[in-house]
Amino acid sequence: MIAKTSVTFNKNKKGEVIFTIPANELINGEIVISDSGLNYDNQLYFNLAKQEKIKVLSVGDVDSDYLRRIYNKEVFQYSNLSLKSLNYSLLESQNLIILNELNTIPIALQNALQAFKNAGGSLVVIPSGEVNTENYNPFLMGLSNTMLISSVKEERKISQIAFSHPLYKNVFEKEVTNFQYPSVNSFYSIKSAMPKILSYQSGDPFLVGEDGTYLFTASISKENSNILNSPLIVPTLYNMGMASLKMPEIYEMIGSKTTVDIPVSLTKDRILKVSLKDFEFIPFQQSFTNKTTLTFNDYPEVSGIYNITDEGKTIKNISFNIPREESQLHYMDLDDLNASSKNDDISALFQNIEKDNSIYELWKWFVILALAFIFIEVLIQKFLK
Numbered sequence: 591m592i593a594k595t596s597v598t599f600n601k602n603k604k605g606e607v608i609f610t611i612p613a614n615e616l617i618n619g620e621i622v623i624s625d626s627g628l629n630y631d632n633q634l635y636f637n638l639a640k641q642e643k644i645k646v647l648s649v650g651d652v653d654s655d656y657l658r659r660i661y662n663k664e665v666f667q668y669s670n671l672s673l674k675s676l677n678y679s680l681l682e683s684q685n686l687i688i689l690n691e692l693n694t695i696p697i698a699l700q701n702a703l704q705a706f707k708n709a710g711g712s713l714v715v716i717p718s719g720e721v722n723t724e725n726y727n728p729f730l731m732g733l734s735n736t737m738l739i740s741s742v743k744e745e746r747k748i749s750q751i752a753f754s755h756p757l758y759k760n761v762f763e764k765e766v767t768n769f770q771y772p773s774v775n776s777f778y779s780i781k782s783a784m785p786k787i788l789s790y791q792s793g794d795p796f797l798v799g800e801d802g803t804y805l806f807t808a809s810i811s812k813e814n815s816n817i818l819n820s821p822l823i824v825p826t827l828y829n830m831g832m833a834s835l836k837m838p839e840i841y842e843m844i845g846s847k848t849t850v851d852i853p854v855s856l857t858k859d860r861i862l863k864v865s866l867k868d869f870e871f872i873p874f875q876q877s878f879t880n881k882t883t884l885t886f887n888d889y890p891e892v893s894g895i896y897n898i899t900d901e902g903k904t905i906k907n908i909s910f911n912i913p914r915e916e917s918q919l920h921y922m923d924l925d926d927l928n929a930s931s932k933n934d935d936i937s938a939l940f941q942n943i944e945k946d947n948s949i950y951e952l953w954k955w956f957v958i959l960a961l962a963f964i965f966i967e968v969l970i971q972k973f974l975k
Contacts (some may be wrong), residue, residue, distance in 0.1 A: 648690045687713050
């Protein structure tokens, strides 16, 4: 047992309890609430696992110190290589690759990146201020049906954020409209089917992306933009990295579609299994070069901490819980109730019930009196013949 405590609820029926958990320790845990009145939703299973480092590689000759600061050593394994020193064999082992302001993308690199994307990798393209569109466009069209149209030499402010995009999930507490807008001095107009993530005042996209492919429409170097001084760049690039390897949350919900990445590369005949005690099943899985993606939908049906095994060896744990909606009690609206009488005062209600019961109890006296009269009549007939 890590901790045991009580909680005081406020007028909104909410309370907060803080548990101190040892850092960097593997924990398969269960939170239990002792409640004799409600015997459901009293257990919550969770597990804290070792954080697999996400591999991020940036390719380019420009200053990438900001990337090194964003992709810190605690969570990421970051490296930067120039185009000349790039070893293509390293690409397949990465989770996220950033093309950092390249003027041209060699054909051999284009082919390697296309294979990398097909194998489940994530890619970010940051163009330079002087890209060769004839070189870029065939690559972008094959990658995401996107093309650069023309260069626009005018200042634009980045003022629109797609708050509903998965990249910004849990980033903003509310939709911010009065932040200090970063700007660019020039950008590329594009034609793309990918959704907008960040846009200029005019509605033209600054950042588009989906399914692990992201494209900036302008150079973000200090010579062309001040976005590196904006707090917006940190969650944007950080979440691109986090999304490239979807690790299990501390717990998942039964019945909802759940996708997790396991950093294991499987051979042709190997499969991952998921088990809890005597129950075992094989989830839908897709194997890539550097990871295996598991998808949970109909199974499991029982809450608990499950083992993910590879050839009988447990490689990771994942926790599932029943959705908590059943604890959200919904009461009938009295206005919709067809009742003969309604009361909004407890004391008045009991008084009315008492009055009603006193009226109903008169039938007893009628029965007693009827029996008494029958008895008297029998006596009269017997003794007065």
